[in-house]
Amino acid sequence: MTQRDTNQPAPENLVERLDETVAAIRRRVGDRAPRVGLVLGSGLGPFADQLDDRIAIDYGEIPHFPVSKIVGHAGKLVFGQAGGVDCVAMQGRVHYYEGHDLATVTFPTRTLVRLGADILIITNAAGGISNQLEVGKLMLIRDHLNLVGANPLRGFNDERLGPRFPDMTEAYASELRDVARSAAEPLAIDLAEGVYVGLAGPTYETPAEIEMLRRLGGDAVGMSTVPEVIVANHMKARVLGISCITNMAAGTEPELSHDDVTETAKLVKSTFIALLTGILQRLAK
Numbered sequence: 001m002t003q004r005d006t007n008q009p010a011p012e013n014l015v016e017r018l019d020e021t022v023a024a025i026r027r028r029v030g031d032r033a034p035r036v037g038l039v040l041g042s043g044l045g046p047f048a049d050q051l052d053d054r055i056a057i058d059y060g061e062i063p064h065f066p067v068s069k070i071v072g073h074a075g076k077l078v079f080g081q082a083g084g085v086d087c088v089a090m091q092g093r094v095h096y097y098e099g100h101d102l103a104t105v106t107f108p109t110r111t112l113v114r115l116g117a118d119i120l121i122i123t124n125a126a127g128g129i130s131n132q133l134e135v136g137k138l139m140l141i142r143d144h145l146n147l148v149g150a151n152p153l154r155g156f157n158d159e160r161l162g163p164r165f166p167d168m169t170e171a172y173a174s175e176l177r178d179v180a181r182s183a184a185e186p187l188a189i190d191l192a193e194g195v196y197v198g199l200a201g202p203t204y205e206t207p208a209e210i211e212m213l214r215r216l217g218g219d220a221v222g223m224s225t226v227p228e229v230i231v232a233n234h235m236k237a238r239v240l241g242i243s244c245i246t247n248m249a250a251g252t253e254p255e256l257s258h259d260d261v262t263e264t265a266k267l268v269k270s271t272f273i274a275l276l277t278g279i280l281q282r283l284a285k
């Protein structure tokens with residue numbers, strides 16, 4: 001067994017590792033100063049392909065970056081501009097269910113903030129639980145339930161990154177949701193809003209689990225985002241979370257497959273790109 005225990009606590013040399021990573025990226029991109037970092041979920045990566053003035057770096061070329069092998073998660077860090085804003089986008093992410101510990105899963109998110117992004121737009125593909133949702137809808141995340149069964153901040157806390165006990169009352173900044181709604185309106189995009197439940201996966205949920213999550217107040221469910229939002233808050237970045245509802249969660253559909261998830265995300269692609277561009281235009285002001 002060479003793989004590390006997936007519940008490995010946060011390591012003590014995180015700042016040193018981040019500094020090495022940022023230095024290596026800076027050697028590739030010079031003095032680019034991204035204000036906004038984006039994490040693009042399953043099937044939502046194409047947003048990064050249409051950035052202006054792009055520089056793309058494979059995750060495999062970035063020290064300490066974990067590499068995903070999941071289909072639909074390309075694995076590139078892309079610098080560029082959209083809507084007049086300097087951005088850095090993660091095209092693909094790694095997940096806890098792949099066997100990485102949460103410090104590793106969230107290392108790229110920390111890198112975005114360390115590169116200067118103080119706003120993070122974190123997106124995902126999710127199953128709809130609320131009957132207000134339907135396949136193809138985009139949902140602004142108002143809050144989350146961490147049911148991953150672990151927390152990326154467990155273990156050593158380096159005060160240079162953030163406090164031991166971070167506040168999570170505005171984990172998803174309400175003023176960024178206002179910006180998203182004002183971008184959606186002229187595009188006639190009907191945005192939902194709700195609570196995202198983060199689970200470890202990799203199984204999709206049973207019908208009984210979905211019923212439980214509904215009773216707990218969950219509107220959508222997925223296997224990412226929550227650990228990333230925790231470290232973003234730890235580092236005092238403001239977060240906008242957007243779920244693309246790729247399927248209705250188990251119990252409301254006959255059967256679920258990863259292909260359905262990536263197919264729906266592809267159909268939503270142009271709406272999603274238009275919305276993100278509109279949001280960035282507003283953030284540029």
Ligand code: HPA
Pocket residue numbers: 125126127128204205221222223246247248249250256261
């Ligand atoms: N459950 C969990 N994760 C998901 C789903 C789902 O239904 N759809 C996309 N990611």
